[in-house]
Amino acid sequence: MFKKAKQTRVFQDVVEQIQDAILNGKLEPGSKLPPERTLKDIFNTSRGTLREALRVLEQKGLIDIKLGVAGGAIVKRIDAEPIIESLALLIRSGEVSLEHISEFRIKIEGSMMELAAEHAKKKDIQELESLFNEAKAFYNNNEWENFLKTDEKMHTHIGMMTRNPIFRFVQKSIHDNIHRYYAEHLSMNKKRALENLTDFKKIIAALKINDAKTASSIIMDHVKRFSDKMQKNR
Amino acid sequence: MFKKAKQTRVFQDVVEQIQDAILNGKLEPGSKLPPERTLKDIFNTSRGTLREALRVLEQKGLIDIKLGVAGGAIVKRIDAEPIIESLALLIRSGEVSLEHISEFRIKIEGSMMELAAEHAKKKDIQELESLFNEAKAFYNNNEWENFLKTDEKMHTHIGMMTRNPIFRFVQKSIHDNIHRYYAEHLSMNKKRALENLTDFKKIIAALKINDAKTASSIIMDHVKRFSDKMQKNR
DNA sequence: ATAATTAAATGGTTTAACCATTATAACAAA
DNA sequence: TTTGTTATAATGGTTAAACCATTTAATTAT
Numbered sequence: 310m311f312k313k314a315k316q317t318r319v320f321q322d323v324v325e326q327i328q329d330a331i332l333n334g335k336l337e338p339g340s341k342l343p344p345e346r347t348l349k350d351i352f353n354t355s356r357g358t359l360r361e362a363l364r365v366l367e368q369k370g371l372i373d374i375k376l377g378v379a380g381g382a383i384v385k386r387i388d389a390e391p392i393i394e395s396l397a398l399l400i401r402s403g404e405v406s407l408e409h410i411s412e413f414r415i416k417i418e419g420s421m422m423e424l425a426a427e428h429a430k431k432k433d434i435q436e437l438e439s440l441f442n443e444a445k446a447f448y449n450n451n452e453w454e455n456f457l458k459t460d461e462k463m464h465t466h467i468g469m470m471t472r473n474p475i476f477r478f479v480q481k482s483i484h485d486n487i488h489r490y491y492a493e494h495l496s497m498n499k500k501r502a503l504e505n506l507t508d509f510k511k512i513i514a515a516l517k518i519n520d521a522k523t524a525s526s527i528i529m530d531h532v533k534r535f536s537d538k539m540q541k542n543r
Numbered sequence: 544m545f546k547k548a549k550q551t552r553v554f555q556d557v558v559e560q561i562q563d564a565i566l567n568g569k570l571e572p573g574s575k576l577p578p579e580r581t582l583k584d585i586f587n588t589s590r591g592t593l594r595e596a597l598r599v600l601e602q603k604g605l606i607d608i609k610l611g612v613a614g615g616a617i618v619k620r621i622d623a624e625p626i627i628e629s630l631a632l633l634i635r636s637g638e639v640s641l642e643h644i645s646e647f648r649i650k651i652e653g654s655m656m657e658l659a660a661e662h663a664k665k666k667d668i669q670e671l672e673s674l675f676n677e678a679k680a681f682y683n684n685n686e687w688e689n690f691l692k693t694d695e696k697m698h699t700h701i702g703m704m705t706r707n708p709i710f711r712f713v714q715k716s717i718h719d720n721i722h723r724y725y726a727e728h729l730s731m732n733k734k735r736a737l738e739n740l741t742d743f744k745k746i747i748a749a750l751k752i753n754d755a756k757t758a759s760s761i762i763m764d765h766v767k768r769f770s771d772k773m774q775k776n777r
Numbered sequence: 778a779t780a781a782t783t784a785a786a787t788g789g790t791t792t793a794a795c796c797a798t799t800a801t802a803a804c805a806a807a
Numbered sequence: 808t809t810t811g812t813t814a815t816a817a818t819g820g821t822t823a824a825a826c827c828a829t830t831t832a833a834t835t836a837t
Contacts, residue, residue, distance in 0.1 A: 317828095318789070320598070332635045344818055355791045357591050360820085361598045364554070368602035369632065377799025378817045387636050395625040396709075398603065401566045402621050405708055412658070413709045420650035474639055475630075475647045479713075551797090552820070578787055589822040594789085611830025612786045782835070789828070796821070805812070 323352050323362035331371050331384055338386040342372070345381075389478040389485075396482050400490055407491050411536035414483045418464070419529040421480065422512070425470035426521035433470050434516055437463060441509050448506055453497035463509060467528070492539050504534065557586050557596035565605050565618055572620040576606070579615075623712040623719075630716050634724050641725050645770035648717045652698070653763040655714065656746070659704035660755035667704050668750055671697060675743050682740055687731035697743055701762070726773050738768065 315321075330336045342348060349359045363382060366372045370391040372382045399405040425433075440463045447456040461484070468477045508531040515524035549555075564570045576582060583593045597616060600606045604625040606616040633639040659667075674697045681690040695718070702711045742765040749758035 320789090332632070334637075346818080357594075357792090358790060360591075361595060361789095363819095364595045364598040365602050368599050369628070371632070374819070375799095376797080376819055378815095379800060380798080380818050382819095387632060387638055391629040391632070392626060394603075395629060398566070398605075398621060398625070399708070399712070403568075404621055409707045409709050412707055413713075416654035416658075417650075420654065424646070424650075473643045473646055474633070475643050478633070479647075554820090580787080591823090592821060595820095597788095608788070609830090610788055610828080613831060614787050614829080616788095778837100780835100780837075782833100784831105784833075786831085787829085789826105791826080792824090794822085796819105798817100798819080800817085801815085803812100803814075805810100807808100807810075 319354055320358050320361040320365065323354065323359060324365045326352070327362070327366055328369070328371060336384045338384050340384050342382040342384070389481045392478055393482045393485050396486050397489065400486055407487075407536075407540060410483060410487060410491075411533075411540070414487070415529050415532045415536070417476070417479060417483065418467075418532045419525045421467055421471050421476050422525040422528045423521045424473065424476070425467045426516055426519065426524050428470055428472050429516050429519075433466070434513060436466055437509070437513050437516070440466065441506070441513060444506060444509070448499075448502050451499070453502070456497060456502055457495060460505060487539075492542075496542075501534075501538070505531065553588055554592050554595040554599065557588065557593060558599045560586070561596070561600055562603070562605060570618045572618050574618050576616040576618070623715045626712055627716045627719050630720050631723065634720055641721075641770075641774060644717060644721060644725075645767075645774070648721070649763050649766050649770070651710070651713055651717065652701075652766045653759045655701055655705050655710050656759040656762045657755045658707065658710070659701045660750055660753065660758050662704055662706050663750050663753075667700070668747060670700055671743070671747050671750070674700065675740070675747060678740060678743070682733075682736050685733070687736070690731060690736055691729060694739060721773075726776075730776075735768075735772070739765065 327336075327342070336342070343351065345356055345359055345363070349356045352359060363372065363374065366382070367374060368391075370387065371385060373385050374380070374382055396405070400410070440459055444456055444459040444463070447453075447459060464480070464484070465477075468480045471477070508527055511527050512524045515521075515527065561570075561576070570576070577585065579590055579593055579597070583590045586593060597606065597608065600616070601608060604621065605619060607619050608614070608616055630639070634644070674693055678690055678693040678697070681687075681693060698714070698718070699711075702714045705711070742761055745761050746758045749755075749761065
């Protein structure tokens with residue numbers, strides 16, 4: 310029925326005003342806020358209070374602070390950063406385990422593959438094929454670091470194909486945290502790389518005949534294999 | 544290869560120390576930090592700098608601040624709040640639309656239903672049946688507000704049944720934001736309520752025979768119907 | 778026993794100064 | 808002229824000391 314009554318802290322009022330300006334597009338990404346000493350006059354507050362507001366905006370991922378002459382608060386383009394950090398806290402606190410993330414990731418990548426298949430345009434399939442050939446070349450040369458990068462690019466492109474930014478943000482949040490906390494250094498070998506290549510070949514084939522379920526099922530196995538390997542390696 | 548070099552701001556060092564203590568469990572949820580005037584001495588910094596650190600910790604959802612005597616910073620139990628707020632920013636910025644959220648929600652609830660079915664214990668099904676009967680009673684009395692609350696409880700319980708906190712957090716983030724920005728006041732009627740009841744009856748039946756795919760497919764339709772209704776109402 | 782008042786702890790804000798970093802301008806050297 | 812060095816000033820980061828505002832607890836009055 311009722312909402313929480315508003316707090317009366319001055320810095321929160323400042324946060325809301327600047328945040329609203331950013332979210333309404335009155336302040337564009339890349340644009341610079343006035344210096345602290347000017348802002349404090351605009352909002353009729355002290356520099357300390359103003360700086361507390363800037364800390365909050367910074368933590369929300371709405372601004373970056375640059376030092377020195379021509380420095381100051383710069384409006385950021387909104388991205389997955391705050392979600393990545395929130396997930397990181399859940400992991401570090403032990404609230405969420407590698408098994409939890411792996412299970413979630415399998416379901417998410419499966420769902421994304423279905424959507425991607427539904428939206429697949431000729432150009433998307435061409436892009437995936439081009440990435441596939443890139444990966445194949447790295448496979449032939451045993452360039453595992455580059456192979457993994459291309460593998461990631463394929464996942465990312467499938468994310469783009471969903472045409473849904475939430476999936477992209479969630480995908481990136483999972484990916485970044487897995488690599489930050491569980492798989493900093495991945496080992497690869499010819500056998501596993503070939504399995505991955507084969508998966509993507511099958512996925513592309515399935516996309517061409519609009520077989521969303523098959524594509525989804527393949528990528529879920531693909532991700533599961535990666536997860537199992539990772540859990541064995543710990 | 545390399546990581547971003549650490550910033551040299553004093554308040555960030557304070558944030559990290561307190562954050563680590565919380566995440567390592569050295570500071571338990573509910574426990575109170577010393578007053579600002581003591582903390583500033585402990586960290587050998589000024590009160591202004593210390594307060595900037597507290598703002599960051601507050602924004603991360605790690606502490607709450609209470610005013611007055613016996614007030615101060617209280618360690619919070621980690622929850623979905625920061626993720627909810629991040630998603631809220633994506634929505635308010637226009638980066639994410641109702642259609643995006645609806646599509647995401649359908650896939651998530653479908654995935655959750657599959658996992659819930661896999662983990663379903665007799666007690667879970669009993670709980671769902673009890674909620675079903677509660678909803679039926681509200682249906683008979685045309686108590687729509689209570690009906691919707693029970694409907695939500697059923698979804699939440701399915702979230703619990705996944706045994707995976709990420710799904711619960713994501714589910715709550717979607718739910719809270721949909722109701723904050725798109726469906727503050729839901730209208731219900733006998734026809735739609737009956738459809739919902741029927742869905743849950745079928746879901747429970749599917750769970751009893753361990754038919755995860757059917758249960759999942761029903762709840763996806765169920766959520767889709769809700770989304771369509773919501774989008775028509777705007 | 779109850780209500781009103783006072784005191785003290787604690788977060789919130791202000792002011793004024795100084796320190797640290799960095800882009801730019803001015804200058805010096807090749 | 809070009810290139811490297813040095814000074815300048817803009818701007819964020821930090822500090823110190825004071826006062827204000829809220830809230831709990833103790834005290835006092837009814």
